[in-house]
Amino acid sequence: MNTNLFRVCPETGFQVHKPGERLMKANAVAAVVFLLIGGIYGLGVGLTRWPAVHLLPADQFYLVLTAHGLNVLIFWIIFFEIALIYFCSAVLLNCRLATPKLGWVAFGLMLVGALLNNYIVLQGNSSVMMTSYTPMGADPLFYLSLILFAVGALIGCFIFFGTLVIAKAEKTYEGSIPLVTFGAMVAAIIAVFTIVSGAIILIPTFLWSVGLVAHIDPLMYRMIWWAFGHSSQQINVSAHIAIWYAVAALVFGAKPLSEKVSRTAFLMYILFLQLASVHHLLVDPGVSSEFKMFNTSYAMYLAVMASMVHGLTVPGAIEAAQRARGFNKGLFEWLTKAPWGNPVFSGMFISLVGFGFLGGITGVVMGAEQINILIHNTLYVPGHFHATVVLGTTMAFMAMTYWLVPVLFRRELVMKGLAKFQPYIFGLGMTGVSLFLMGAGTLGVPRRHWDIGFAGTGMTHDFPAAAYTMLALNGMSVVLAVIGGASFCIIIVASLLFGRKLGEEKSSPALAANMVTDKEYKGIGLGGLTVPGTLCLTLIFFAAFAAYYFINWKYLSQTWGIS
Amino acid sequence: MSPQDVPPQNEEIPFMQRLLDNPFILLFLGVASPAVLYLIWGIMEIVSIPLGK
Numbered sequence: 001m002n003t004n005l006f007r008v009c010p011e012t013g014f015q016v017h018k019p020g021e022r023l024m025k026a027n028a029v030a031a032v033v034f035l036l037i038g039g040i041y042g043l044g045v046g047l048t049r050w051p052a053v054h055l056l057p058a059d060q061f062y063l064v065l066t067a068h069g070l071n072v073l074i075f076w077i078i079f080f081e082i083a084l085i086y087f088c089s090a091v092l093l094n095c096r097l098a099t100p101k102l103g104w105v106a107f108g109l110m111l112v113g114a115l116l117n118n119y120i121v122l123q124g125n126s127s128v129m130m131t132s133y134t135p136m137g138a139d140p141l142f143y144l145s146l147i148l149f150a151v152g153a154l155i156g157c158f159i160f161f162g163t164l165v166i167a168k169a170e171k172t173y174e175g176s177i178p179l180v181t182f183g184a185m186v187a188a189i190i191a192v193f194t195i196v197s198g199a200i201i202l203i204p205t206f207l208w209s210v211g212l213v214a215h216i217d218p219l220m221y222r223m224i225w226w227a228f229g230h231s232s233q234q235i236n237v238s239a240h241i242a243i244w245y246a247v248a249a250l251v252f253g254a255k256p257l258s259e260k261v262s263r264t265a266f267l268m269y270i271l272f273l274q275l276a277s278v279h280h281l282l283v284d285p286g287v288s289s290e291f292k293m294f295n296t297s298y299a300m301y302l303a304v305m306a307s308m309v310h311g312l313t314v315p316g317a318i319e320a321a322q323r324a325r326g327f328n329k330g331l332f333e334w335l336t337k338a339p340w341g342n343p344v345f346s347g348m349f350i351s352l353v354g355f356g357f358l359g360g361i362t363g364v365v366m367g368a369e370q371i372n373i374l375i376h377n378t379l380y381v382p383g384h385f386h387a388t389v390v391l392g393t394t395m396a397f398m399a400m401t402y403w404l405v406p407v408l409f410r411r412e413l414v415m416k417g418l419a420k421f422q423p424y425i426f427g428l429g430m431t432g433v434s435l436f437l438m439g440a441g442t443l444g445v446p447r448r449h450w451d452i453g454f455a456g457t458g459m460t461h462d463f464p465a466a467a468y469t470m471l472a473l474n475g476m477s478v479v480l481a482v483i484g485g486a487s488f489c490i491i492i493v494a495s496l497l498f499g500r501k502l503g504e505e506k507s508s509p510a511l512a513a514n515m516v517t518d519k520e521y522k523g524i525g526l527g528g529l530t531v532p533g534t535l536c537l538t539l540i541f542f543a544a545f546a547a548y549y550f551i552n553w554k555y556l557s558q559t560w561g562i563s
Numbered sequence: 564m565s566p567q568d569v570p571p572q573n574e575e576i577p578f579m580q581r582l583l584d585n586p587f588i589l590l591f592l593g594v595a596s597p598a599v600l601y602l603i604w605g606i607m608e609i610v611s612i613p614l615g616k
Contacts, residue, residue: 164586176584185586189593223605263583270589274597287608
């Protein structure tokens with residue numbers, strides 16, 4: 001090992017490969033920049049959907065909606081995920097990152113793709129939204145920019161796999177790779193399928209846009225595009241669950257309740273998670289009910305079960321660690337005495353609860369062919385994915401960033417008081433966005449529509465007054481979420497620029513807790529149960545899940561009476 | 564992996580652990596499963612729709 005290429009992290013003791021670290025920093029910084037850009041566009045979308053404000057004219061609304069979707073759903077998320085998979089491989093496995101020079105090529109392709117995409121969308125002739133359904137055409141550079149970005153991301157994934165090979169060959173770890181690295185590997189595996197699917201459909205669409213291909217079948221486009229569009233969000237699920245496990249270990253010194261169970265749950269993601277893409281096709285006439293039901297109701301439920309396993313084992317591991325450290329009274333002392341002022345923990349826990357209760361439960365409702373019809377293509381859909389991708393993934397990535405700034409960048413966080421509250425501000429705002437969009441969708445408000453009042457079109461539809469109230473509440477929640485998101489960007493950028501340099505100094509309190517020992521774990525629990533509080537929370541979750549599921553069936557029976 | 568999960572050196576590593584420790588088999592499964600169940604099945608259904616006359 002060339003010691004000039006490594007530094008020892010004073011916080012964690014990890015050997016950090018300096019060329020790899022520079023790549024992680026570049027990807028993480030780019031991620032935050034695109035989050036900021038996408039968040040500003042999101043404010044435009046939210047204020048336009050607020051009927052009393054109705055900020056933007058129709059053409060600008062669709063432009064801003066396109067830019068918002070691509071910047072936050074693709075560019076912010078994937079840049080951060082590349083930083084994360086490099087960290088989870090090279091740093092956690094104490095080895096060098098494979099081919100850093102190629103990593104810079106990948107970063108360059110992604111950056112050029114993202115900037116070109118923003119430029120071309122702002123020109124105004126590519127307001128096709130993120131889905132860019134054919135035959136609606138965009139500028140050829142729109143498709144080319146996405147292809148460039150995807151190629152860069154694919155190279156990043158293979159650098160991750162190459163790093164795994166290096167770590168194994170150089171024996172930098174014993175036994176199996178750590179669970180957090182395993183979760184990152186699952187994210188990278190899903191990313192490979194996602195990007196290949198994107199190439200299968202976006203390359204012909206690019207050729208169609210320049211006139212070299214005569215026709216793109218809209219149904220075929222939708223089917224293959226969603227293997228890219230929805231699976232890209234499944235990369236997030238694996239990545240943010242890897243972060244949940246990481247935060248449990250770093251903040252509490254928690255060991256997973258069962259490595260075998262957690263890894264098996266990740267295996268179920270590998271096999272089944274991407275199949276949920278079919279829920280976008282549940283009302284498409286060209287594919288059979290067998291295809292729809294197998295991929296959603298049967299296969300997807302196995303992936304849902306895996307998510308529920310993670311939702312049980314992560315708080316369970318935290319509870320066991322807290323009880324082992326002395327917070328063993330009653331059902332919830334472990335939770336009430338948790339470090340709620342530490343944004344690394346509070347962000348992670350808000351992510352866990354929001355993803356499970358809001359994103360997870362509503363995702364199952366959307367994945368059932370019969371009850372999907374109640375909300376298909378309504379605002380319920382963006383309500384659902386703001387719960388999964390923003391409240392779940394973005395919140396977890398924000399939490400991890402608070403930890404990475406002192407560890408990777410060796411800068412102390414600034415504005416720590418604001419950082420304590422930021423996860424709550426952003427979490428509350430985004431919970432409102434999710435709930436009120438889903439509420440409006442349940443009342444039939446369509447998604448992707450500039451004006452639900454259809455002003456000046458000669459056609460009208462009377463939505464219930466509650467729908468307009470929901471949209472106003474959504475607008476207010478968007479403002480709150482943007483304040484939370486902007487606070488995050490300001491804290492991180494200011495910390496990187498002006499935060500006190502930490503050098504070789506170790507942070508206080510420590511950024512990585514000592515792992516709980518087997519001796520400490522002995523005798524914890526209540527009434528013979530090791531993690532009774534988590535089991536209680538799980539029962540509440542199941543009750544909410546069952547109630548919401550059957551309420552939707554009841555609602556369906558009232559929509560379509562059976563005689 | 565916690566220390567109690569590490570098998571003794573002479574003991575054969577269980578099949579599931581060998582599977583979960585091999586990133587390239589998992590990569591194959593992670594691409595093959597949705598490729599067959601979603602992409603190929605979906606494409607076959609769409610191309611089998613009769614053309615309108």
